[in-house]
Amino acid sequence: MEFVEPIRDRNKIAAMKKLLAGSPRDHLLFVIGINTAYRVSDLLSMRYSDVMDSNGNLFPYFKLKETKTKKNSKVTMTKGVQKSLTDYIKDNYRGNPDDYLFQSRKRDKDGNSQPINRKSAWRIIQEAAKQLGLNDIGSHSLRKTFAYHQYKSGTDIVLIQDMLNHSNPSVTLRYIGITQDEKDRAIKALDL
Structure with a gap:
């Protein structure tokens, strides 16, 4: 697995949304x-x-059992997420609540939908990022982008640590690249 970065620039996030708008699923x-x-x-x-x-009717939150940690997770849906989901469901829902949200073209032997795989998700995000001149971006950048912008907006690092299920705040800071950003800023500010 390659090391990826968060998308730090909000303008690049807006550009990614616009670029990916051609595929409602993506x-x-x-x-x-x-x-x-x-x-x-x-x-x-x-x-x-x-x-x-x-x-x-949309739920006001996502409620999932996380694959890696097996912990139950409840995450509120933002207005932007609700709007995107409403638009997507209106055009893509075919009446089966057990269908995957992010479907591939593949079906199982019984004709049921299958989700896109991790490699496809990585390729979708990575190719869009490259079109925008962003390097070191992949599907894991989504989670890192969330955490990075939470931190930059003033959310307590301990709360972010909890959301990410990390063991301590220093792991979270390293994960989102804050520690390196702060080191770089300190070195550039000294400029002897």
Whole structure:
């Protein structure tokens, strides 16, 4: 697995959203990814029943059992995520709540939907990033982008640590590149 960075520039995030808008599925993957602390494996396992009730009403939050940690997770949906989901569901939901949200073209032997795989998710994000001149970006950058912008907006590092299920704040700071950013800034400021 390659090392990836968060997307630090909000203008680049907006540009990624615009670029991915040509594929509603890919756009939604990006939007949910940068607005939650979920790993790509958790995003890809999402089904329509994880985001809406049987009447088609969106839940106010995601409620999943995380793949890696096996912990139950409840994450509120932002207004932007709700809008993206509503638009996506309107055009893509085919009536089966057990269908995956991020479907591939592949079906299982019974004709049921299959999710895109991790490699496809990585390629989607990485190729869009390259078009925008961003390097070291992949599907894991979504989670890092979420954490980075939470930190930059003033969210306590201990809360972010908890959202990411990290063992301590220093791990979280290193994970989102803050420690290196601060070292670089300190060295540049000295400039002897």
